[in-house]
Amino acid sequence: MLRYALRRNIIVTHKPTKLYTRDTRITSCSVVFFRPFSQRNTHSSTSLSTPKFSMLSVPSTPPPKSKILVLGAGNFGSCLADHLGNSDHDVFMWSREAQFVEYFNKHHRNPDYLKDHHFSTNIHAVGPEIPSKESMKQMDVLLFAIPTQGIRIETNRETLIKLQPNFDRENLPLLIFVNKGIETDTQALTLEIIADTCGSAIARAATFISGPSFAKEIVRRQPTSVSVASLTESQAKKASEIFHQPWFRCYTGSDPIGLELAGALKNVYAIATGLADGLGFENNTRAGLITRGLAEMTRIGTAYGASPLTFMGLAGVGDLFLTCSSPTSRNYTVGYRLGKGEPLEDIIKTLGSVAEGVTTAKGLKKIIDEMQVSAPLANGIYALLYEGG
Ligand SMILES: NC(=O)c1ccc[n+]([C@@H]2O[C@H](COP(=O)([O-])OP(=O)(O)OC[C@H]3O[C@@H](n4cnc5c(N)ncnc54)[C@H](O)[C@@H]3O)[C@@H](O)[C@H]2O)c1
Numbered sequence: 001m002l003r004y005a006l007r008r009n010i011i012v013t014h015k016p017t018k019l020y021t022r023d024t025r026i027t028s029c030s031v032v033f034f035r036p037f038s039q040r041n042t043h044s045s046t047s048l049s050t051p052k053f054s055m056l057s058v059p060s061t062p063p064p065k066s067k068i069l070v071l072g073a074g075n076f077g078s079c080l081a082d083h084l085g086n087s088d089h090d091v092f093m094w095s096r097e098a099q100f101v102e103y104f105n106k107h108h109r110n111p112d113y114l115k116d117h118h119f120s121t122n123i124h125a126v127g128p129e130i131p132s133k134e135s136m137k138q139m140d141v142l143l144f145a146i147p148t149q150g151i152r153i154e155t156n157r158e159t160l161i162k163l164q165p166n167f168d169r170e171n172l173p174l175l176i177f178v179n180k181g182i183e184t185d186t187q188a189l190t191l192e193i194i195a196d197t198c199g200s201a202i203a204r205a206a207t208f209i210s211g212p213s214f215a216k217e218i219v220r221r222q223p224t225s226v227s228v229a230s231l232t233e234s235q236a237k238k239a240s241e242i243f244h245q246p247w248f249r250c251y252t253g254s255d256p257i258g259l260e261l262a263g264a265l266k267n268v269y270a271i272a273t274g275l276a277d278g279l280g281f282e283n284n285t286r287a288g289l290i291t292r293g294l295a296e297m298t299r300i301g302t303a304y305g306a307s308p309l310t311f312m313g314l315a316g317v318g319d320l321f322l323t324c325s326s327p328t329s330r331n332y333t334v335g336y337r338l339g340k341g342e343p344l345e346d347i348i349k350t351l352g353s354v355a356e357g358v359t360t361a362k363g364l365k366k367i368i369d370e371m372q373v374s375a376p377l378a379n380g381i382y383a384l385l386y387e388g389g
């Protein structure tokens with residue numbers, strides 16, 4: 001396990017508010033360091049610091065109006081842009097497609113996703129060029145809603161690489177990430193991808209939001225609760241205030257790694273429950289799979305250095321329960337259609353949207369093999385997707 005940690009250069013610190021670099025000789029070091037695996041207790045929760053979760057009270061005065069740039073105009077990016085626009089912020093939504101930008105600004109509709117929804121007029125679409133240094137300087141918040149991994153390329157990494165020369169490093173905006181996945185080839189979480197591409201100072205400024213949150217329901221103002229975590233709790237609090245509304249509740253914590261892992265792993269277990277449903281198994285089976293999935297993701301997360309309690313919260317069991325039990329989930333749908341006998345390639349081609357569990361299952365397989373964690377469900381899903389069953 002230590003070998004794994006060193007290869008990946010990830011060490012979880014006991015003080016989650018700081019990021020350290022291992023080797024001060026590497027001045028431009030972009031590696032995020034956490035507590036050494038050798039100091040981790042992989043089975044017991046008692047030695048792990050408990051992230052502080054606090055219920056954020058609804059602010060008595062609305063948060064100041066922020067300038068927010070949302071990167072990614074898919075289901076989740078446009079749904080969150082809508083929520084923020086309706087919360088009176090000035091929202092800019094970047095898309096890499098010129099046609100989208102033109103269409104959205106004319107009709108306030110998304111031609112590809114959430115097609116029935118009329119979006120907030122506080123949103124202005126921008127692109128397809130990568131946002132300039134000047135425009136980035138004016139932003140209080142950058143919200144990344146781009147998938148971790150495309151079918152062939154690492155989409156989040158690609159965007160960060162292009163964007164990073166344009167950051168105003170003296171005056172960083174709040175950086176918020178909502179993607180839920182593990183990069184296939186590197187097995188990196190987003191916090192590591194940010195550190196790799198932009199450096200540890202920018203990784204320190206990152207905040208993560210995760211929890212049971214279908215875009216389709218958020219645009220209809222269905223009450224939704226999410227967890228918000230960053231290495232410094234003040235940033236998580238700031239992000240919460242920007243998003244918080246009576247129908248959109250944010251709970252802050254300080255276990256970004258646990259939150260990220262929970263969000264990524266639940267997608268793999270949703271493929272498993274979808275598969276069982278597609279094969280004709282009933283409620284007992286699904287409940288058993290969700291419960292064993294929760295045990296498995298907690299085991300993997302704990303071995304990774306995350307707090308097991310994070311998996312008991314909104315980003316863990318909350319999102320696992322949602323995703324594993326609803327056909328609204330794309331990951332569940334992939335599993336369901338596999339269970340009905342459709343080939344994976346056809347499902348991916350026709351799904352029309354990302355199902356991060358498919359690529360995450362591949363990255364996760366390497367992680368569980370190297371860490372030697374017992375994960376029969378994740379192994380089974382990997383075998384089904386990539387080894388012909
Ligand atoms: N949809 C939801 O309900 C939901 C909820 C919570 C979290 N998420 C997570 O948010 C992330 C985005 O999901 P989504 O539902 O919006 O996906 P989506 O498939 O609906 O949209 C993805 C968007 O990203 C854009 N994109 C893809 N590759 C890109 C690249 N290289 N550069 C720039 N843009 C690129 C696409 O053009 C598209 O607009 C995923 O990690 C997902 O797990 C989604």
Ligand SMILES: O=P(O)(O)OC[C@H](O)CO
Pocket residue numbers: 180211212213214215267270319322323328329330331332354355356
């Ligand atoms: O449609 P899915 O399976 O990507 O799930 C969407 C969200 O992650 C649910 O919280």
